[in-house]
Amino acid sequence: METLLDRETLDREALRERAYAVARGVTDPEMPMLTLEDLGVLRRVDVAGAGEVVVAITPTYSGCPAMATMRDDLVHGLSDAGFDDVRVAVELSPAWSSDWITERGRRALAEAGLSAPGPAPRHDGPIALDLLPTRRAVSCPRCGSAAVDLTSEFGATACKALYRCTDCLEPFEHVKEI
Amino acid sequence: MTDATDPAHAPSHPAPDPNDAHGSIFDGLLGSDSSQWAFGTDFEDPLAGVDTTIPDGVDPGDLATYCLMLADDALIASHRLSEWCSRAPDLEEDIALANVSLDLLGQARLLLARAAAADPAAVPTLPEGSPVPPEDALAFFREAGEFRNVRMTEVANGDFAHTIARLLVLSCARLAVFQRLTTSRDTVLAAVAAKGVKELAYHRDYAGRWFLTLARGTEESRRRLVEALDALWPLYAELFATHPVERSVAEAGVGVDPAAVADEVAVVLEQVFAMSGVERPDRAPLAGVQGRTGRDGLHTEALSLLLAEMQVVARAHPSGRW
Structure with a gap:
């Protein structure tokens, strides 16, 4: 059966895709070889009813000092691309994991002389104390x-x-x- | 292997033009905005976009006070650790202690913002038009008697062994509490805890490894470590004494009763002590005043001195923009 989408939904989806294409190109201020998408901190881009673009990002660490800069870079990038109404929301849950760094991100790290993370430790049971070097x-x-x-x-x-x-x-x- | 047409690899940080009529050569130092400096010129809500609805069955005032307890532990411990900047035994430890301090400061900021959102009446009143956000008002404009941290976080640093012994004890206790807090009915506390657990596991391993190294190092390093642990021990019992507010939020499924983690923490510490060949100290707890301790706002003189330094600039300019 053919799905019929009304024109407004189609427009909004096109707008969202265009906004996402801009947002995914914004780089991390501390590791500029990585885009926010490759770092895994860019969670979502939505377009609200009135055309407002809502970008959701998540901090890597609780005290990450780069959050404000990421937000400003996203707002600047999107407004340069013609999006006037942009809001950046913080999503704390689920907590960021280094497992979310994409394959392309890992290659970009290696090309820049940084070693990429291995699998993240699981924290669903008791966390064993480790007194030897990791x-x-x-x-x-x-x-x-x-x-x-x-x-x-x-x-x-x-x-x-x-x-x-x-x-x-x-x-x-x-x-x-x- | 980058594709020039791929928007993900288009340059997003154009270099500033030093000849721009509206700019100066110093603009390049700031990048496109100045929000990374100090408080930033634009005050942020660290919980922007986060659902801060209060769960059913918990008193908002109790939730706010509980958040202050967890926040103040982190804030004061973070400040003490930050005092090591440029003073640590070597550059790597300087950086490590600053990293741990930053993690705790981040936890404190989120928790202070959570306290302010749960009970706006808890936030000190500032002059009309002051741009200071609620979490900064709580950090910089409360008196010592309004801080709810346990006293172990506030005592002066002493030497490196003292800082390691304290960090080990505090991170063991906080990790155990945060692990249970990940299932809090308060979604903000659960999220802060889930993130904090990952960080605290690193802090605990770091402190544990140094504890072992100092204990099995030289006669002098061992002597200092044992003395430091002994000096801290009278403040140990307070970490697991249940305050009525902690009991109330624990019963509501929102907080954690610290008494519930006492055994688990003792076991983890025993592992470190056993490997290090150090005896668990046998010291009587430091009494409170009429039963009041850190969680009630009753502190040692060390906290007043710490706050005097931490708060002086913010208090001198309550309407300042940074």
């Missing part, structure tokens, strides 16, 4: 060597750990599993 299958994004040392679980931004390659001796950043 073991990850990390290899050097520059030379590919698996001989790497963890320097610190905390880096220049909330989402990164610091590593050092013991073959090429270069330090590099690893996006943490969360």
Whole structure:
């Protein structure tokens, strides 16, 4: 059976797609090699009745200082593309996971010399205390060597750990599993 | 491998033009806006778009007070950790402690905003037209007697061993509470907790590893660690003492009774102590005044000194735009 969509619905869907195409191109202020879509913080783009564009984003960490900048970049990007009525909403739940970084995002990280996260730990049962350095299958994004040392679980931004390659001796950043 | 026609890879940050008649060469430092500086020129609602409806069967005043308790624990612990900036034993620890501090500050901000949304009467009144948002009014314009944090968060930092011992105890307790809080009937608390659990697991592992390292390091590092743990222990029992507000929100399925996590926290700490070869201290709890402790707004002198420093600039300019 043929589905009939009224003209208004079709227009709104076209508008939403156009707005989404703009929103997905906005990059993360701290890791500009990643778009907000590739980072997995862009949740949704909706068009409300009066043509208002509502973009939903989610913070990577509770204290992520980049949220306001992301919001402003989205508003600027969309208004440059002709959308005058834009609202950015925060969605806290479900909490962001590094598993949401797309395949293309992972390649972009590697091309920029950052190591992409492995699978995020599951937190649905009791969380075991880990008193040994976190073991990850990390290899050097520059030379590919698996001989790497963890320097610190905390880096220049909330989402990164610091590593050092013991073959090429270069330090590099690893996006943490969360 | 990027496609030039793919909008996802079009440049979205054009370089500022230094010759622009309306700009200056310094505009480039700010990017397209200044909201990343200090409070920002545009005050944000951290819960923008989040449903803050109060669940049935819970008193809004109790919910707000409970949020203040969880928020103040994080805010004061965060401030103490931030005091290590540029003073830590090495650059990596400086960065690590600042990261932990930032996570806690983020949790505090969301929880303060939740408190303000649950009971607007809890927010201090500021001069007409003040641009200070509710969560900042709660952080910077309450007196020590209105803070609801446990006293362990407020005592002075001491040395690095003291900070590690405190971070271990506090993150074990907060992680256990937050894990249970993920099923709160309050959707905001549940969401803040689900996010916080991931962060606190990192904090606890970090503190636990350093605890073990210091305990099994040199004679001096071990001596300092044992002394620090001993000095903190009189404030341990307060973490698990149930305040009437905590009982009320726990019974409503919104909050967590801290007494319910006491055994679990003791077991986790025992694991660290056993591996570290450190005895659990045997010290009597620090009494309150007529039974009142941190959760009632009864604090040590250390909190007043901390707040004096933390609040002085905001209080000097209650109508300031930053």
